[in-house]
Amino acid sequence: MHYGSFFSETEYKSETVSFSAGILFLASEKVNLTLDGNYIDSKGNLKMGEMPEVPQEVTDNIAAADYDFSSINEYSDLAYTQFNVSMGAEYMLSSRVSLTADATYSDLTDDKGYVYGIESGSIYVVRTGVKIGF
Amino acid sequence: MKRPFLKFLIVAIAVLVLPFFSSSAISQEEPTSSIWSLWLGGHYTGYEDFYKKVGEFDRGEKEAMPEVSLSYSGYKEDQSWDFFGHYYDPKRISFDLSGKSKDVFSGKVSYLSSYRQRATDLLENLMAREAVNQENKPGGKMFTYEHENPDADFGYTRHEVKSDFQVKVPGSAKLKIKAFHRSILEKGDDQKVVSMHCSSCHMVSKSAKVDRRTHTVSAGAEATTGPVLFSYLGSYRTFKSEASTPVAFYDKAEHPTEKDSAKQEGYIKEFDARMVFNDEKVPFGQIPETEKMAHTLKVKTDMGKKGDILGSFTNSQAKNKSAGLKVQSNSGGLKYVVSPSQKTKIVALASLSRIESDEAQIDLPLWRDGLTGGGQDFDWIRYSNLTRTVAKGSAEFIYQPNRKYRVFLSTGYEGTERDDYPDIEAKGKTTKLKASVGGKYRPNSKFWGRIKYSFENIKDPAPYNQLFEASGDTLAKLWYFEREKLRYGDVTNQPTNQHGIDLTLNFRPDRRTSLSAGLRASLETNGDTDSLDFERTKLQPQVSATLAPTPEWNLFGSISYAYDKSNGLASVAMMDG
Numbered sequence: 001m002h003y004g005s006f007f008s009e010t011e012y013k014s015e016t017v018s019f020s021a022g023i024l025f026l027a028s029e030k031v032n033l034t035l036d037g038n039y040i041d042s043k044g045n046l047k048m049g050e051m052p053e054v055p056q057e058v059t060d061n062i063a064a065a066d067y068d069f070s071s072i073n074e075y076s077d078l079a080y081t082q083f084n085v086s087m088g089a090e091y092m093l094s095s096r097v098s099l100t101a102d103a104t105y106s107d108l109t110d111d112k113g114y115v116y117g118i119e120s121g122s123i124y125v126v127r128t129g130v131k132i133g134f
Numbered sequence: 135m136k137r138p139f140l141k142f143l144i145v146a147i148a149v150l151v152l153p154f155f156s157s158s159a160i161s162q163e164e165p166t167s168s169i170w171s172l173w174l175g176g177h178y179t180g181y182e183d184f185y186k187k188v189g190e191f192d193r194g195e196k197e198a199m200p201e202v203s204l205s206y207s208g209y210k211e212d213q214s215w216d217f218f219g220h221y222y223d224p225k226r227i228s229f230d231l232s233g234k235s236k237d238v239f240s241g242k243v244s245y246l247s248s249y250r251q252r253a254t255d256l257l258e259n260l261m262a263r264e265a266v267n268q269e270n271k272p273g274g275k276m277f278t279y280e281h282e283n284p285d286a287d288f289g290y291t292r293h294e295v296k297s298d299f300q301v302k303v304p305g306s307a308k309l310k311i312k313a314f315h316r317s318i319l320e321k322g323d324d325q326k327v328v329s330m331h332c333s334s335c336h337m338v339s340k341s342a343k344v345d346r347r348t349h350t351v352s353a354g355a356e357a358t359t360g361p362v363l364f365s366y367l368g369s370y371r372t373f374k375s376e377a378s379t380p381v382a383f384y385d386k387a388e389h390p391t392e393k394d395s396a397k398q399e400g401y402i403k404e405f406d407a408r409m410v411f412n413d414e415k416v417p418f419g420q421i422p423e424t425e426k427m428a429h430t431l432k433v434k435t436d437m438g439k440k441g442d443i444l445g446s447f448t449n450s451q452a453k454n455k456s457a458g459l460k461v462q463s464n465s466g467g468l469k470y471v472v473s474p475s476q477k478t479k480i481v482a483l484a485s486l487s488r489i490e491s492d493e494a495q496i497d498l499p500l501w502r503d504g505l506t507g508g509g510q511d512f513d514w515i516r517y518s519n520l521t522r523t524v525a526k527g528s529a530e531f532i533y534q535p536n537r538k539y540r541v542f543l544s545t546g547y548e549g550t551e552r553d554d555y556p557d558i559e560a561k562g563k564t565t566k567l568k569a570s571v572g573g574k575y576r577p578n579s580k581f582w583g584r585i586k587y588s589f590e591n592i593k594d595p596a597p598y599n600q601l602f603e604a605s606g607d608t609l610a611k612l613w614y615f616e617r618e619k620l621r622y623g624d625v626t627n628q629p630t631n632q633h634g635i636d637l638t639l640n641f642r643p644d645r646r647t648s649l650s651a652g653l654r655a656s657l658e659t660n661g662d663t664d665s666l667d668f669e670r671t672k673l674q675p676q677v678s679a680t681l682a683p684t685p686e687w688n689l690f691g692s693i694s695y696a697y698d699k700s701n702g703l704a705s706v707a708m709m710d711g
Contacts, residue, residue: 002612003708004620005602009666013699021691048704055605058708072704075259082188100175108188116253121183123192129175129201 003058008049008069012076016042030092034102037085044078079111080119090131101128168208176200177222186251194251194289199223212236225249225291242298252288254325257281257337275390276335283341290322290344308358312367318348326380326419331412333405334385342419343377354430363434368427375421386413407502422456441472461520463489479532483546486525491518501615512615517554519596525549528568541573555596565593572636581641588634595628601665602705623665625703629658646682651675658700670700 022036054067088102107122178198181189203220215233225247232242263276295317303309322344330336354367387405392398406412428450435443446467453460465487473479494516502508528546546568555562572586603620612620634656642648653675660668678692 002603002617004605005705005707006605007601007665007703007705009701010704011699011701014696015698016696017693018696019691019693022689024688026686051706052605054708062708067706067708069706100173106188110187114259115255116187117184117256117258119184119187119253121181121185121188123179123181123185123189125177125179127175127177127201129173131171131173134170134172 003055003062006052008051010049010073011047012044013047014042014044014078016040032088032090034088035086037083039084040082042078042080044076046073046076048073074112075114077112081109083107096133098131099128100131101126103127166210169206171205173201173203175202184253186253190251191248192251193223193225193249194287195223238302238304240298240300242296244294244296246294247291249291250289252290252324254281254286254288255327255339257327257339260337262335277337278335279337279339281339283339286323286325286341288322288324288341290320290324293317293319293321310356312352312354312356314350314352316348316350318346320344320346328382328384328418330385331387331405331409333387333412334390336385338382340380340382342380344375345377346373346375346421348373361436361438363432365430365432367430369430370425370427372423372425374423377421379417379420381415381417383415384412404502404505407505407508410499420456422454424452424454424456426450426452439473441470444469444471457494459492459494461489461491461518463487465524477533477535479534481530481532482528484527486523488523489520491520493517510615517558519552519555521553523551523553538577539573539575541571543569543571545569552596556598562596563594564596567591580643581639583639584637586634586636588632588636590632590634592628592630592632595626595630595660597628598624598626598663601625601703602707605708624663625665626660626663627668627670627700627702628660629668629670630660630662631658633657648680650678652677666701666703668701671697673697 018038018040020036020038023034025033025035027033048069051069059067084104084106086102086104088100090098090100092098103124103126105122105124108120110119113119176198179189179192180196181192185192185194199222201222204217205219206215206217208215213233213235215231217229217231219229221227226249228244228246230242230244232240234240257279260277260279295315297313297315299313301311303311323341324344326340326342328338328340330338348371350369350371352367352369354365356363356365358364387402387409388398389401389405392401428448430446430448432444432446434445437443448465449463451460451462465485467483467485470482471479496514496516498512498514500508501510501512526546526548528544530542530544532540532542534540546566548566548568549563550565551561551563553559553561568588568590570586570588572584574582574584576582600621601623603617604622634654636652636654638650638652640648640650654672655674656670656672658668658670660666674694674696676692676694678690680688680690682688
């Protein structure tokens with residue numbers, strides 16, 4: 001049985017704040033230091049209008065449906081924060097040889113994951129090596 | 135193209151290019167500058183919890199890896215060459231080799247590989263079951279899903295090889311020949327989801343091989359005769375998936391809950407007569423093989439005080455070889471730039487494009503063939519919305535009385551006529567009228583600011599869609615195809631009016647400090663539809679600063695905010711199917 005459809009107006013709002021900063025410091029003729037990072041906070045919210053009342057004949061004839069619209073908005077709500085920071089250092093052993101070390105850390109906090117589930121997680125990479133110029 | 139062919143291609147390009155650098159540079163006297171840099175080291179990657187999103191472009195291996203990079207830069211008189219190579223891990227390797235000789239030859243070859251991890255659509259967000267609140271007795275009709283490969287690790291490696299060569303013909307400094315190449319190969323595994331017929335409300339997640347190959351080659355020439363510059367570029371691109379098309383078993387079309395065998399037999403007969411296929415294995419998600427050929431001609435003339443004219447014409451033909459369909463387009467454009475006085479400048483643009491896309495014949499079996507009230511032939515022709523004629527024109531007037539400020543005013547028109555939209559031969563037309571005004575102010579070397587306001591009026595933006603049938607008693611037996619006729623009203627998220635503002639301010643009080651602030655904002659509205667007064671607001675302010683208080687310290691920072699709000703409709707069907 002079909003009784004057509006009804007609709008309500010919705011409002012979708014997304015907000016994103018992002019911040020990034022960095023420092024480059026030449027500590028001495030032999031040492032360079034870097035530090036930088038960024039932070040992103042993003043949210044999306046669906047606001048439902050008032051749904052029309054379901055006609056009595058519909059609930060009588062299609063009693064199998066509960067017509068509860070209270071959680072429809074949650075289906076499209078999104079919220080996550082991402083944080084990245086990296087630091088690095090270079091030490092000159094001579095004019096041609098230097099040692100390098102750096103590290104990167106990234107973290108994602110997903111508060112409303114639904115298609116892929118909660119995608120919160122973090123990853124870090126530590127690197128070190130020697131640079132030779134010739 | 136097999137993986138060994140990729141290696142062969144890289145080696146072949148290197149073999150072809152390196153002798154040139156050897157003969158043009160290395161075999162001659164030692165370069166006057168030669169800088170090598172080698173970095174040897176390693177890295178360790180670790181992660182916690184779900185890493186496929188935060189490390190989407192990481193290899194996804196928790197381990198230590200050796201790493202190496204090598205760079206070289208050299209020049210001698212009017213010859214120069216550069217190389218950079220980086221091995222990060224087995225799935226992320228890059229190199230870049232470029233050189234230039236006597237302003238006669240320039241070449242560049244590069245290779246880049248990367249890996250993309252793909253998360254799995256859990257399908258858990260698709261939930262539906264009738265009568266969950268009926269005296270704690272759930273009904274039977276429900277949506278179900280399954281994962282054939284629950285532990286699948288989706289992801290694919292991307293290889294990109296590019297080359298770019300330009301040669302001036304010896305003896306003719308006014309003729310230049312160009313050649314470009316680009317190949318993109320993607321290989322791995324990805325998720326495909328099969329959606330069954332509504333009689334079973336069932337979705338199946340499968341693992342499918344990825345083996346996509348895109349190759350583009352371009353060649354052309356550029357010649358100068360007096361004040362006139364001619365150029366031609368021909369481009370050919372192919373795309374093909376070498377992965378076999380996945381196959382899925384589509385459920386038997388039967389009533390999802392009916393247990394009575396006699397009734398079920400009737401349902402099977404009824405549903406089977408409505409469907410093109412069921413209860414059998416069917417290929418799905420086929421990726422079409424495509425190719426595109428394009429020719430572009432450009433002419434540019436410098437007429438001195440009378441201005442510059444740039445004309446261009448492009449012909450292209452794209453083919454879907456798998457379906458036997460093609461899209462042809464021809465477009466021409468003219469640009470005229472003239473300065474009537476030292477303080478004024480006019481830029482005028484005009485273009486006309488014609489795109490023709492093949493229609494597709496959709497062949498279907500008779501609907502409910504052999505059943506009472508059935509036998510309808512729903513074969514139809516899909517006319518493409520892409521078939522259209524687009525005409526554009528604009529003019530911009532710029533006035534700069536002195537170095538301190540400049541103002542501009544522009545206006546434009548864009549008309550798009552679609553041959554078969556919304557219906558065949560309807561020639562639905564969207565007309566855009568555009569205007570913008572702005573200026574730039576620079577009172578001194580420490581400050582400059584720019585502001586621009588734009589307005590666009592759009593008549594009949596496409597597409598408009600109709601709402602489902604209205605609420606009411608439609609208990610009379612109607613088939614789904616009959617319900618299409620009951621759609622009503624219009625709704626769209628495309629604006630008829632659009633206002634925009636773009637503001638940028640820059641302040642540099644001294645050589646060590648710079649500050650920048652900007653704001654972008656827009657308001658889109660459409661009050662022409664009967665079901666929704668559409669409105670969308672976007673706002674994006676940003677501030678950034680750099681500071682170098684001493685030669686040892688360099689600091690920078692920025693903050694931005696993005697706001698986007700729009701309205702729409704949520705529609706709910708009242709049905710028990």
